Amino acid sequence: MDLNHDACYRAISTRDVRFDGRLFIGVKTTGIYCRPICPARVPKKENVTFYSTAASAHEAGFRPCLRCRPEAAPDLAAWQGTSSTVSRALSLIEGGAMDDGDVVALADRLGVGERQLRRLFRRHLGASPITVAQTRRVLLAKQLIHETSLPMTEVALASGFGSVRRFNQTFQQLYGRAPSALRRSRAPDVSLDAAGSVTIRLRYRPPYDWSAMLGFLRLRSIPGIETVAGDAYARAIELDGAQGIIVVRPTGENALEAMVRFPKLSALPAIIARLRRVFDLAADPAAIESHLTKDPALAAMIKARPGLRVPGAWDGFELAVRALLGQQVTVTAGITLAGKLVAAHGKPLKTRHADFPELTHVFPRPKRIAESDLSHLGMPRKRIAALAALANAVVADPKIFGARRSLDEAIVQLRSLAGVGEWTAQYIAMRELREPDAFPAADIGLMRAMEDSTGRRPTPTELLTRAEAWRPWRAYAAQHLWSSWADRAAQERKPKGGSRKTHAKELVSELEPSIQSAGAILSPEFSDEVRKALGDQSSSAT
Template structure:
C-alpha cells in the first residue's frame, strides 16, 4: 500500500470519503476493523494498524465494525497495477472458485504453485487466498443479513458457505453472537421477491455514459434499458434469473434487484454485475495516469467518472464482437437480436416484461443456423468454431499471464484478429490496458494538422497511458462521437478479413 501511516490517520480523523475502501483501520484496543469514514470516535494513533484489505484485517484477527459496515465499502483498488496473477486469482475468487474447489484447483487454473500464490497474496493483498475467500463470504453474508429478509439458511447458501453449521461457527467466532442477532428483524421472504442489494462504487461515476453505450447494443428480448435503468435475463450455470439495476447517486451505489432460481449462484451474479458496470475502477488513479497527455487531460477532466462498460459473459462479448465485424453498431445489434430470437431459449412467464430469451448456449451454434441469419460464410464459420472451442475448453476465456498472452490466445481462433481480441479483452475480461491502435475513431481524434497517427505511432504514444489504455479508448470514442454529426460505427473498425 502506497499510503503512509500519517496519511491514513489524517484521512481517518477527517472521515475522508475519498479513502473509503483504499485502506481499513485495525484498532488494537477493541479488536475491530473499520472504514476511514466510521462515525465512531477516532482511536489513538498508537492503537491503529492500517491494512489494504478487509481480508488482511480479518486474517490478523480483527472483526468487522457493526457501525461502518466494511461490506458497504467500495471495492478496494489496493492491488490495481500489481501482480497479474493476483488480479486473475481475485477475479476467480469473486466468482466463487474457492467455493467450488480447493486452493490446488485454483492454482492449476492460474498455472502457479500454492506456495507461490500464497506468497504473492501476502505481498499484494496482505492475506492468504483462503482468507480472501472467507472474508468475501462473511461480508456478503453480512450484507444479505442487513439488506434482505432471506432466511438464515438461504443467507448461508447464497454467500458461499458450505453448510449452515459452518456459517454459524464463523459468525460466532468473529462477532461472538449468532448471525440472526445482527439483522434485528424477522426474515420472511417469498420466492417471488427479488433480492435488492447495494453495489457500491467510488464516485464520480458516469451512469448515463454507461447506459448510453449499452443502449446502442441492447438485444431485444434479452435486455432492456428504460428510465428505471438496465434490465436483463440470464443463465449462470444451471441457474436462470433476471436483474434490474439502477443508479442511486446519493448512496454512491447501484441498486440491483436480482431474482434467482438457485441462491448459490448469487456470488457469481454479483461479480458479473461489478464487471458489467466497471465498479472497481479507481477514477483518481485513472485521472493521474491519463492526465499527463495534452489531448486526454481535458477529456478526463470533463468526464472524470467515465468507465469501461463490460459484458455479462466473455463468450457473449466474443460473439457480439464477431457479429459486428465490418458492419455498424446498429447492424451488429440487429444481427445479435436475430441470433437470440432464433437460437436463444425461450423463458415462460416473462412476456409481460418483454424479456423472454436467454443468450444462446454454444451447443446451438451450427453453421446452417448461423448462415440463416444472413451472415457471410467466413464469419458464420468463425462463430461456429468459437462456440465449438468454448464447449471443449470452458475456461478458454480465463485471463492469461499478461495481456499480450491473452490477446495471442484469442487471435489463435479463426476469425479473430488483434482489434477483436483487444475488444474482447477490454469488455469481456476487464483488461484495463487493452488498446485498439488500428481504430479509425482514435486516429481521427488524435490527428494533428490533418494527419492521422499510424497504428505504430499510436502505440508508442499510448505507452504513457498504461495501465489505463482501455479508459483512454473510451474517452477518445466519446470525443469522436461529440465532434461528428453522425457517430462513427466503432465496430466497423474490426478486422478487415477473417483468418
Template sequence: MNLTPETCYKALLARDPRYDGRFFTCVKSTGIYCRPVCPAPKPKLAHCTFVPTAAAAQKAGYRPCLRCRPESAPDSPAWAGTSTTVTRALRLIEEGALDEGSIEALADRLGLGSRQLRRLFTRHVGAAPMAVAQTRRLLLAKQLLHQTELPVTDVALASGFGSVRRFNETFRRLYGRSPGSLRGRGGADTGKAAGPDISLLLPYRPPYDWQAMLDFLARRAIRGLEVVDGQGYRRAICLGADIGEVAVTHAPAESALRASIRFPRFDVLPGIIARLRRLFDLQADPEAIRYALSRDERLAPLVQARPGLRVPGGWDAFEIAVRAILGQQVTVAAATRLAERLVDRLGSRVPEGTCSPGLDRLFPHPEDFTQADVISVGMPGARAAALVQLASAYREEPRLFDRRHDLDETITRLRGLPGIGEWTAHYIAMRALQESDAFLASDVALQRVMAIEGRRPSARELLAMADAWRPWRAYAVMHLWHADAASTGTAFQKENVDAALP
C-alpha cells in the same frame, strides 16, 4: 499500499471518501477494523494499524465494524495493483472458485504451485487465498442480513458457505454473536420466505458516469434479451439449467448501484454479483485513472469533462466474443441487428412469467451454433464459419476466455481463435476480461480524434502515443470514443479494421 500511516491517519480524521476502500484501520484497543469514513470517534494514531484489505484485517484477528460496515466499501484498489497472477486469482475467488474447490485446484488453474500462490497472496494482499475467500463470504453474508429478509439458512447458502452450521460457527467466532442478531428489532431472524427478488447495493468509488454507461449499453441492447430505459438496465440470465433476471439502477446517494436479482438458486449469488461488478466496472479507481491520463494534454480536457467514465464490461465472455465478430466492418446499429436475429433464431425462449415484460429470450449456448442456423441469420459464410468454430472451441475448452499471465499473452491466445484479429482481441479483452490496458490501436475513431493538422496517426504511431497512458489505455479508448461521437454526431460507430475473414 503506497500510503504512509500518517497519510492514512489524516484521511481517517477527515473521513475523506476518496480513501474509502483504499485502506482499513485496525484499532488495537477495540479489536475492530473500520473504513476511513467510519462515523465512530477516531482513535489515537498509536492505537491504529493500517492494512490494504479487509482480508488482512481479519487475518490479524480484527472484527468488522458494525457501524461503517466494511462490506459496503468499494473493492480495494490495492488488489488491482497486485501482480497479474494475484489479480486473476482474486477474480476467480470472487466468482466462487474456493467455495467448493481447493487451493490446489485454483493454483493449477493459474499455472503455478499452491505454495507459490500462498506466498504471492501474503506479499501482495496480506492474507492467504482461503482467508480472502472467507472474508468475502462473511462480508456478503453481513450485507444480506442487513439489506434483505432472507432467512439465515438462505443467507448461508447465498454467501458461499457449505453448511449452516459452519456459517454460524464462523460468524460467532468473528463477531461474537449469532448471524440473526445483526438484524433490527432485537436481532431475531425474520423467518420470512425469500421474495422473488433480492435487492443489494453494489458500491463504487465516485464519480460514476451512469448516463454514459446506460447510453453505451442502450445502443447495443438486444431486443428480448436486454432492456435499457431511463431507469436502468435489465436482462434475462441463464446459469446452468436455471433462468432468472437481473435489474440494475443507480443509487447515487449511496455511491452504489442497486441490483435486483431474481433467480431460483441462492448458491450462485456470489457469481451473479461478480458478473454485475464486471459489467458495470465497479472496481475502477477514477482518481488513479484521472491522474495517469490527465498528464497527456490531449486527454486532460476529456478526462476533466467525464471524470467518472467507466469501461462497460459484459455479462458473459463468450457472448462478447460473438458480438465482437458480428460487429466486424459494420456499425454498432448493424451489429446489434445481427445479434438480435442471432438470438431470435438460436436463443431459447424464456418461460412465461419467469422474467418481467420485455425479456423473453436467452443468448444462445455454444452448442446452439450450427453452420446452417448461423448462415440463416444473414451474414457471409466465412463469418458464420468463424462463429461456429469459436463455439466449438469454447465447448472443448470452457476456460478459453480466462485471462492469461499478461495482456500480451491474453491477446496472443485470443488471436489464435478463428475470425479474431488484433482489434477484436483487444475489444474482447477490454470488455469481457477487464483488461484495463487493452487498446484498439487500429480503431479509425481513435485515429480520427488523435489526428494532428488533419493527419491521422497510424496504428504503430498511436501505440507509441498511448504508451504513456498505461495501464489505463482502455479508459483512454472510452474517452476518445466519446470525443469522436461528440465531434462527428455518431453514436460510437464501431470501426473494426481487423483484416477480412478468409
C-alpha cells in the same frame, strides 16, 4: 498504498472519505477493524494498526465493525496495485474460483507456482488467497443480513457457505453472536419482494458517468435478451441451466441497486461478480485519471467526461458472437442479426418480468449454436463457419475466455479462434477479461481522435508509441478517445439550419467507425437522430 502510521492516523482523525475502502483500522483494545469514516470515537494513536485490505485485517484476528460496516465500503472487491497476477487472481476469486478449488488450482490457472502466488498475496494484500476468499464470503453474508430479509439459511447459501452450521460457527467466532442477532439489531434496508427477487447495493467510487454507460448498453441491446428503460438496464440471464432476470439502476448514493430474480441463491456471488464486471465497479477513477491526465490531450477529454468506465460483458461467448456478427456491418445491423439468432436458437424465458415484457429469451449456449443451421441469418458462409468454429471451441474449453497469465498471452489465445483478429481480441480482452491495458491501436476511431491541428492522423504504430505513457490504463484512454471523437464530430457537423434528421443521416458515415468501436458515446443532443438514421427507433434515455 503507503501505510505510514502518522498519515493514516490523520486520515481517520478527519474521517477522510477519500480513504474509504483503501484503508482499514484495527483497534487493538476492542479487536475490531473499521473504515476510516467510522462514526465511533477515534481510538488512541498507539492502539491502532492499519491495513490496506479487509482480508489482511481479518487475518490479523480483527472482526468487522457493526457500526461502520466494512462490507459497505466502496471497492471492497478491488485492489489497485501493480501486480497483474494478483489482479487476475482477485478477479477469479470474485468469480468463485475458490469455491470448488484450492490455491493450487488457482495458481495453475494463473500459470504461477502455489508458493509464488502465496508470496504475492502476502506482499501486496497482507493475507493469503484463502483468507481473501473467506473474508469476501463473510462480508457478503453480512451485507445480505443488513440489506435484505432473506432467511438465514438462504443468506448462508447465497454468500457461498457450504452449510448453515459452518455459517453459524463463523459468525459466532467473529461477532460472538448468531447471525440472526445481527439482523435483530437493525431492520433490513431492502426487503425480498413477493416475486422472490432480492435487491442488493453495489458500491463504487465516484464519479460515475451513468448516462454514458447506459448509452453504450442501449445502443448494443440485443432484442429479447436485454433492454434499457428510463434509467434502468435489464436483461435475461442463464447460469448452470437456471434462468433469471436482473435489473440495475443508480441509487444516487454512490451505488447501483441490482434486483436479482434467480431460483438458485447459491449463484448470487457469481451474479454479483458479473454485474461488477459489466458496470466496471472496481475502477478507481481518481487513480486512473490522475495517471492519464499527465497527457494534455487526455486531460481535456477526462475533464469533459469524468468517471467514464469501460463497459464489461455478461458472458464471453455472447460477446464474441456479437463481435463476429457485427463484422463489416453497422452496429444496428449486427444487433439485428443477434436478435434473429436469439429468436431462432435462444431458450424462451420461463418467467417474465411485468415491467420488462420485451425480455423473452436467454442467449443460446455454445452447444446449441454449434449444432444449428445458421444459414437463415443471411450471412456469408465464411462467417457462419466462424460462428460454428467459435461455438465448438467454447464447448471444448468452457474457460477459453478466462483470465490468462498476461494480456499478450490472452490476445494470442483469442486470435487463435476462427474469425477473431487483433481488434476483436483486444475488444474481448477489454470487455470480458477486464484487461485495463487492452488497446486496439488500429481502430479508426482512436486514430481520428488523435488527429493533429493539420488533420493528420497517427498510424497504429505511432499511436501505440504514444500510448506507452498511458499504461497500465490504456483501455480507459481508449474509452475517452472514442467518446471524445464522437462528441467532437457531432458538434463540428452540427447544422446551422435545416433538418436535424437530414444532418444526422449525413453524420452516420462519419460516426459509424467510431460507433462500431468499443466505447463510442454520442452526445445526448444527437443520440436520437443518429440512432434513428442507423435504423434504431428506440428513444433516448440519457
